[in-house]
Amino acid sequence: MPDPDFERRTTERVGATADRMTENLAALTGDLHTALAGAITELQGDPVILELLRASIEGNLETIAQVVRYDIPVSEVKAPPPAVEYARRLAQRGISSSALLRAYRLGQENATAWSLDRIAAEESDPQVALAAGQAFIAITFRYIDAVSEQVLIVYEAERERWLANRNTVRAAVLSDLLDGSGPDVSAAESALGYRLRQHHVGAVLWRPDGRASGSELRDLEQLLARLGRALGSTAPPLFVAQDRALAWGWIPLGRTSAVPAVEELGDLESHGLRVALGTPAAGADGFRRSHLDALRAQTVAMVAQDRAGTVTAYGDAEVRAAALLAADLDGTRRLVGSALGALAEDTEGAERLRDTLRVFLATRNSFAATAALIHLHKNTVKYRVDRAVEARGRPLDEDRLDLELALIACRWLGVAALPGAAPADQRA
Numbered sequence: 001m002p003d004p005d006f007e008r009r010t011t012e013r014v015g016a017t018a019d020r021m022t023e024n025l026a027a028l029t030g031d032l033h034t035a036l037a038g039a040i041t042e043l044q045g046d047p048v049i050l051e052l053l054r055a056s057i058e059g060n061l062e063t064i065a066q067v068v069r070y071d072i073p074v075s076e077v078k079a080p081p082p083a084v085e086y087a088r089r090l091a092q093r094g095i096s097s098s099a100l101l102r103a104y105r106l107g108q109e110n111a112t113a114w115s116l117d118r119i120a121a122e123e124s125d126p127q128v129a130l131a132a133g134q135a136f137i138a139i140t141f142r143y144i145d146a147v148s149e150q151v152l153i154v155y156e157a158e159r160e161r162w163l164a165n166r167n168t169v170r171a172a173v174l175s176d177l178l179d180g181s182g183p184d185v186s187a188a189e190s191a192l193g194y195r196l197r198q199h200h201v202g203a204v205l206w207r208p209d210g211r212a213s214g215s216e217l218r219d220l221e222q223l224l225a226r227l228g229r230a231l232g233s234t235a236p237p238l239f240v241a242q243d244r245a246l247a248w249g250w251i252p253l254g255r256t257s258a259v260p261a262v263e264e265l266g267d268l269e270s271h272g273l274r275v276a277l278g279t280p281a282a283g284a285d286g287f288r289r290s291h292l293d294a295l296r297a298q299t300v301a302m303v304a305q306d307r308a309g310t311v312t313a314y315g316d317a318e319v320r321a322a323a324l325l326a327a328d329l330d331g332t333r334r335l336v337g338s339a340l341g342a343l344a345e346d347t348e349g350a351e352r353l354r355d356t357l358r359v360f361l362a363t364r365n366s367f368a369a370t371a372a373l374i375h376l377h378k379n380t381v382k383y384r385v386d387r388a389v390e391a392r393g394r395p396l397d398e399d400r401l402d403l404e405l406a407l408i409a410c411r412w413l414g415v416a417a418l419p420g421a422a423p424a425d426q427r428a
Contacts, residue, residue, distance in 0.1 A: 018069035055082035091159035202278035202290035307414030322412035337419035339406035
C-alpha cells in the first residue's frame, strides 16, 4: 500500500524545489541564457532576439515553478507572452523552427539537471529524492511538450503571414522597378533585401520539360546560386519565383561589370534546367534593363527548344541578333530559305556545314582560325566551306549580311528557323 508519509514528504520536496527555482529565478535565467545563446548559432549577433530569449526563459521558468508548486494542470497552461513573442520574432527573421524547439529541449535539460542537484543537496532520504526527481521531471516534460507545441503553432502562423505580407510588398516594389516607375531606391532595397546600387546580371530560370517533382523551385534557386558563384559573385542573389517551374533572378556583381563568357562557366549541374542571362548593368535602371535582356535571351532558348544550351546569354552578339530574328519567325524562315538555298535542309550534314560556315565567316574567312575554334584540321574546314558554298549555289560575298543572319538564326533558333518549320506552338 502507498505510504502516506512518503507521498507527503515527496510532494513537499517537489514543492520546495519549485520554491528554490523561484528564489533563484534571476541566476537560473542568466545561466540558461548563456548556455542557449552559445549553443544556438542562429541567434548570435542579434541583440533583440537574444533579449527576447532571456525573457522567454524567465517566463517559462516562472510558469514551471508555479505549475509544480500549485499542481496546476498542464492542459490549462498557456505559453508565457514573452515566449510567444520570441516565436513570432524568429519567424519574422527567417530563423528556422528547429532553433525554436532546440531552445526548449536544451532549456529542459539544463533546468532538470539544476532541479535534481537541488533535490539531492537538500533531501537526505534517497528514496524521497528519487521519487521527487521523477515527479519533477514528469511535470516539466509535460509542460515543455505542451508549450513548445503552442509556440510552434504561433511560429508557423506568423511565418506564413509574414512571408505573404513580405512577398506582397516585394512583388509591388519589383513591379515598380521593372516598369520603370522609379520607387525610392532605399525603400526598394529594404523591401527586396537586395542592394540595387551596384552592377547586376538579370536571369530567367525555368524547367523546359514541364516535369513536376515538387522540388523545382529549390532546384532553380540552387542553380541560380551556382551560376552566381561561376560569375564570381560573392553575395547572395535575389530569387523571385513566378510559378513552380519559372523564376527570375538577379546576380549581384558589386562594382564590376565583367563576367565570364558562357563557355567559361564550366559544368553548372543544371539537371535539365535552363537559364537565360541579361547583360551586366548598374543601378535600379540596370536592374530593369538586365532583366529585359534576360527575357529576350529566354525567347531565343524557348524557340530553339532542344537545341538550346543550359545557358543562353544576351551578352553574346549572335544571341542579340537571334532575339530580333525570333520576333518574326515567318520572315526569318523566308530569309533563311533565300540566303541558304539547299543549305537550309533539316539534316545533320547540312547542320554541320552551316555551323562550320558560320564560324568561318565570323573569323573573317580564316581556315586556320576556324579549324582552331571547332577543333578540326584546316583541310577539313576548307572541304566543308566548299561544300556549303556549293549547296548555297552562289558565292559567299553575295548577300553576305543575309547569309550571316541566316546562319545565326539556324544556330540559335534551331529547326524553327528553317523553311517549312511548323509554328512554335505546334512543335513537340
